[in-house]
Amino acid sequence: MLSVSQALQLMASAARVVDGVEQVSTLAANGRVLAEAQVSGMNVPAMDNTQMDGYAVRVADCASGSASLPVSQRIPAGHVGTELAAGTAARIFTGAMIPAGADAVVMQEQCEFKDGVVIVKHTPKAGEWIRRAGEDIRDGAVILPAGTRLRSQELGLAASVGLAQLPVRRKLRVAVFFTGDELTMPGEPLAPGAIYNSNRFTIRALLENLGCEISDFGIVPDTLAATRAVLRESAQAHDLIITSGGVSVGEEDHIKPAVEAEGRLNMWQIAVKPGKPLAFGEVGQAFFVGLPGNPVSSFITFLMFVRPFILRLQGVQHGLAPRAYTMRADFDWPKADRRNEFLRVRLNAEGGLERFSNQSSGVLTSTVWGDGVVDNPPGQAIARGDSVRFIPFSELMY
Secondary structure (H helix, E strand, C coil): CECHHHHHHHHHHHCCCCCCEEEEEHHHCCCCEECCCEECCCCECCCCEECCCEEEECHHHHCCCCEEEEEEEEECCCCCCCCCCCCCEEEECCCCECCCCCCEEEEHHHEEEECCEEEECCCCCCCCCEECCCCCECCCCEEECCCCECCHHHHHHHHHCCCCEEEEECCCEEEEEEECCCEECCCCCCCCCCEECHHHHHHHHHHHHCCCEEEEEEEECCCHHHHHHHHHHHHCCCCEEEEECCCCCCCCCCHHHHHHHHCEEEEECECEECCCCCEEEEECCEEEEEECCCHHHHHHHHHHHHHHHHHHHCCCCCCCCCCCEEEEECCCECCCCCCEEEEEEEECCCCEEEECCCCCCCCCHHHHHCCEEEEECCCCCECCCCEEEEEEHHHCCC
């Protein structure tokens, strides 16, 4: 079996970025991946402006700490004032352009206005409460590198320099199907020995979070012929095929022989718990990932292995590995496993981590109860008070 790091490296080295770039509205680019670096064509702010509601003044006129200055003009945001005459002040509002001649702003709380005159009860310094032109972004600066996955803050930054459209990679086309004659869809009668197909809902939602175009081939009969037929069909127009179930070595597990017949397997079984039977290969021009059928195994292996692989296919170049945090274990885990374990845990009020009581690969409630996982290396027992490596689900869900 490959180690976790070996499996990640194998998948990373095989990944190739999808071809195809399209221009999309910045308003519609959330979750997409930039194909080209974006450069600002302007300074931000575009001009010196005020950070506060108050009065624009000349510092030299306010040296006394109680200067009385006639208010010569009023400058709201979006308006341009005239040059500030010596011995006067301008009423100014947040975001408004600093008038020529002024070299400081005094916030209104430090002033008293009466009968057209403002008493400045403060001795300002040059530049006080003034945002300088280009203080945030300089004209010609790269604001977003290629390979950036666009979130709300990146879209706001692009809009702040006037970018109405952005060049992004096309969406990844992913085919999914699920094997197992025992699988039943919610809403249908549950026959003896049958189970509801929870993995279909989990995996589809995870793919939607990653901005993929999904083709769902549903539940495929547990036969080698049916499995091969769907593999051939899904390989024709997709970048990635993901299956759930049927990757073990039982008589009814047809994924492995089907992939080997239609393409090739580059990886099968890794030293991870939950999720040992994880398969990776290619069918035609499409990559193939076979997830385990147990719901927690499927969920964890998707987050840890499939998510970074998908991000690489999309052209993401930053933040591929989730951030992990050193935390205190408020639990014991005395029996070390030879595989890398991902233990479902949650934060407690004391700033430590508590473990879900049942770590079975079929207990899906642990993924809802938990805040993340402890990435526990092979052969490592945990005693209460030990420092452990904690990966929050929030790092893995986008």
